Amino acid sequence: MAQYRIGEFSKITGLTVKTLRFYDEQGVLKPSCVDPENGYRYYDAELLTRARAITLLRSLEFSLTEITDLLNRSDEESFDVLDILRNQQDAIRLQIARYQRIDAKLCQLFEEEQETRQMAKHETFAVEEKTVESQLVAGIRMKGRYSDCGEPFARIGKSLGRYINGKPLLLHYDMEYREDDADFEACMPVSKSIEVEGIDIRELPAGRCVSLLHRGPYEELRTSYAKAFDYVQQKGFEIQIPSREVFLKGPGMIFRGNPKKYLTEIQLFIVE
Amino acid sequence: MAQYRIGEFSKITGLTVKTLRFYDEQGVLKPSCVDPENGYRYYDAELLTRARAITLLRSLEFSLTEITDLLNRSDEESFDVLDILRNQQDAIRLQIARYQRIDAKLCQLFEEEQETRQMAKHETFAVEEKTVESQLVAGIRMKGRYSDCGEPFARIGKSLGRYINGKPLLLHYDMEYREDDADFEACMPVSKSIEVEGIDIRELPAGRCVSLLHRGPYEELRTSYAKAFDYVQQKGFEIQIPSREVFLKGPGMIFRGNPKKYLTEIQLFIVE
DNA sequence: CATACGGCCTCCAGTAACGGGAGAGTCAAC
DNA sequence: GTTGACTCTCCCGTTACTGGAGGCCGTATG
Structure with missing residues (x-):
């Protein structure tokens, strides 16, 4: 041997x-x-x-x-190869499905990123009027400083992360732009209405608004707001609360990114 | 804060x-x-x-x-989300492909197992005549005891494992059934001819043969050989060397399995 | 004869991303 | 004062190995 x-x-x-x-x-x-x-x-x-x-x-x-x-x-005697193969195949297919979900998620993120890049192509932005569709959102309203909005966003993300299907937005319930003690609501568009303690899920109405894209850090938002309000006054529109601020690209997405490239859309809703 | x-x-x-x-x-x-x-x-x-x-x-x-x-x-400045997402997606897709290959392999094993089960359904087997197609095999010829055939099989498997596409077989170059000092060749059907030191890859010719299925441990093969030789003599056939022994189900497959369920096909080739 | 080299041995540490548990300090309420 | 909830650090275990240190064994060479 x-x-x-x-x-x-x-x-x-x-x-x-x-x-x-x-x-x-x-x-x-x-x-x-x-x-x-x-x-x-x-x-x-x-x-x-x-x-x-x-x-x-x-x-x-x-x-x-x-x-x-x-x-x-x-x-x-009881040993059955077919059973074993089948079980293993089930396990393997679970893995395949898992990785395919990851792949789909990556695709989605990829597309979203490309879309916002498309939007950010212009050098400067002009005030324009547009119509916004209604959308289902999950919101947490609070008073305080805007910089504290990370927590409510995180809370929504934690409870409803699976159903988020759009960019985060902030609703401003004050008539003017305030720094401290502002009354605002952090919202996330969601695909499904699920009851969660402390989170208000509802349909955000459609409407016509004055829209302005803002590129750069949030500290400079005020100048863009001024531009938008100027336009509103010039046109003689009456503005509705809450106004909206959509974070197309910002630190809350995946990466902190470069604040100079942050992209925010200001939406002031017109009373018709 | x-x-x-x-x-x-x-x-x-x-x-x-x-x-x-x-x-x-x-x-x-x-x-x-x-x-x-x-x-x-x-x-x-x-x-x-x-x-x-x-x-x-x-x-x-x-x-x-x-x-x-x-x-x-x-x-x-140089940080590009799209690049990162793309890279990760590549990595994920590699994983998917890997698992899909495993899945395919499992499917294949599953089918093979089902086929041999189908063949083994009968209680007893009868000698029959059949025609066998030609097939490409990788073989290692040696002299010694049959129980030593594990090593050549393993050597073939190691070098050509990727291309094996059938059941292992043994070619017997002795005219009768011998225990010790037998002259035999361990063969594996392969899909591709690759030169490997010490392994002979060639086309095994097609031909007509007397075939008999044998169920049970190899020690009992002799009785099945006797039955097959009886048939040959009765019909007045002339037998060609080498004769073949195909291991449809045995310890060399995946699991040792139950020796009582081993399934071997004896093929004695007829000179026409 | 001494030594160098290759092959073999055991034991230890490290990997990735945590989870479990021990033993001890901290804090608020009752 | 004590209970219970919370926190801390430290260590071990997981999986399937890989790498390295330090040492034994057998042979070939100077």
Whole structure:
């Protein structure tokens, strides 16, 4: 009977010496005998089959414990290969589905990013009038400083993250732009209405508005607001509260990004 | 500025306390301040955004080191989200492809197993005559005992495992059934001819043969051989060497299985 | 004969992203 | 004063290995 030393056995099976020692320790593939003098491992030809089976099963993503178990039970009466293959296939397909969901998510993010880039192409932005569709949003209203809006956004994201399908927005319930003690509502467009404590889910009405894109950090928003309000006054429009501020691109998205590139849309709704 | 303790922050973000401490240690998400007296971590609302981003990126299978790096570089000029998303998508699609290959392999094994089961359905087997197609095989010829055939099979499997597309077979170059010092060749059907040292790849000719299925351990093969030779003599056929032995189901496949269920086909080729 | 080299051994550490648990300090309420 | 909830640090375990240190064994070469 041919006896191989670990190095030769490694070359034949394609398993590294380290791996073979590890398999020995784990009981998956024990050498046929071990020299008690120097501890050398010796493998015989019979073990090649087992090694092949292990390699195959590993390539099918079975764990070592599963493999050990399967190989030990494989001569039992109740042992059914088809069952095992089916189970493993189920597990593998779950993985495929998981990765496909990730892929879809990446696609979506990719498209969104491209869209906002398209919008941000212009050098400067002009005030314009436009009509906005109604949309379902989840909102948390609060008083305080705008910089505190991170928390309500995070709360919404936590509870309804799965259903968010648009850019975050802020509703301003004050007539003018205020720094401290403002009355505002952090909103996220959602696809589904789910009751959550402390979050108000409702349909935001459609309407006609004066819109202005603003590029740059939020500290400079005031100048854009001034431009928008100028336009409103010039046209003699009457403005409705709340006004909206849509964060097309900002720190709340994925990356902090460059504040000079932040993109925000101011929407002042017209009473008709 | 609202300061959250780790427990509250955990509830808001959905990250466990353990995870938050781990993120702190890894530098992915450091608390805004740490009480030097008691070591308590305090998180402020600003970090909620970062936590959200981390959760999102984790769900897209970015590693923590990647995330740290991305979040740190995200305000640089050269930072391009689209690039990053594309790269990650490539990585994810590799995973999908990998799992799909595994899935296909499982399907294949599944079908093969079902086929042999179909063949093994009968209680007893009768000698029959049939025509066998030609097939490309990789073989290693040797002299010795049949029980030593594990090694050549393993060697073929190691070099050509990717191209194996059928059941292993043994060619017998002796005129009668021998135990020791037999002259035989271990063969594997392969889909591609690749030159490998010590392995002979060639087309096995088609031909008409006397075939008999044998169920049970190899030690009992002799009785089946006797039956087949009886038939040959009765018909007055002349037999060609080598004869073939196809292992439809045996220990060399995946699992050792139950020797009582081993299935072997004896093929004695007729000189026409 | 000494030594260098390759092969083998054991033991330890590290990987990724946490989870579990021990043992101890902290804080507010009752 | 005490209870219970919360927090801290430190260490171990997970999976399937890989890498390295330090040392034994057998053979080939100077």
